[in-house]
Amino acid sequence: MLGAAALAAAGMTGTALAAAATAASATTTQSARAESTTTYQAMLDPLNNQSGSGSLTLRLTGDQAVITEHFSGLAATFNGGPFPHVQHIHGGADGVCPTQANDKNGDGVINTAEGQTTYGPIQTTLSVRGDTSPKAGTNLTIAPSGASADYQRTITLDAATLKSVRSGIGVIVVHGDDPTKLPARAQKEKSELVPSLPLAATSPALCGPLKAMAGGGVATGSGSTAAAASDATGGWLLGLGGGLVIAAGAAGALARRTNAHKP
């Protein structure tokens, strides 16, 4: 009797332990996910006398980046088809977009190579399918195309891109200029990246630094960690607040434009 009772007790304990272990495991997995997802956002502004705008959100968990992007107002057609807009995460440099001061050859266009002094080389290609490495950087056949695009893709980021994104020096660049908005001389130039293409085809059209959003994974740890993060980034978070207001304004402007187009 005692033996059976002991066995039953042991069995119950074993079950309880297993249940507790399962619960603990689930809790650990959930909290690990919550702590490691950080949201980054880039507001995309025009370069090279182009029109258009956009925004990109990147939700990073480990090396998995869930990317959502919308842009509009870019060049619509190229050689009779939809204009391909190759786009990338650049990084490893200053993490800012270039200005006209970076137009070294003075042709009135900041080409991709000139821009790299501020935003660095291609680290990840934001293609619509297939290769996302720098090698796919100028593959027009897997770029989003047309004047506007809604882009969504989950991409495994490599070590170099992860380093740039996490340290706040990742920059989103959407390429492909409307040649009629470039100076006359530049309209006749060849691309420095792909000599078979015109300069306009590969030059930057939209650019935006990729910045962590407030509350995007920061300060979810212990009290002391949260306090330290808050102290260290107080001024930086203030700066981000301004960016978010601008983001909300841009979304409003987009909604108004969309409404205006409705009959």
Ligand SMILES: [Cu+2]
């Ligand atoms: Cu690029």
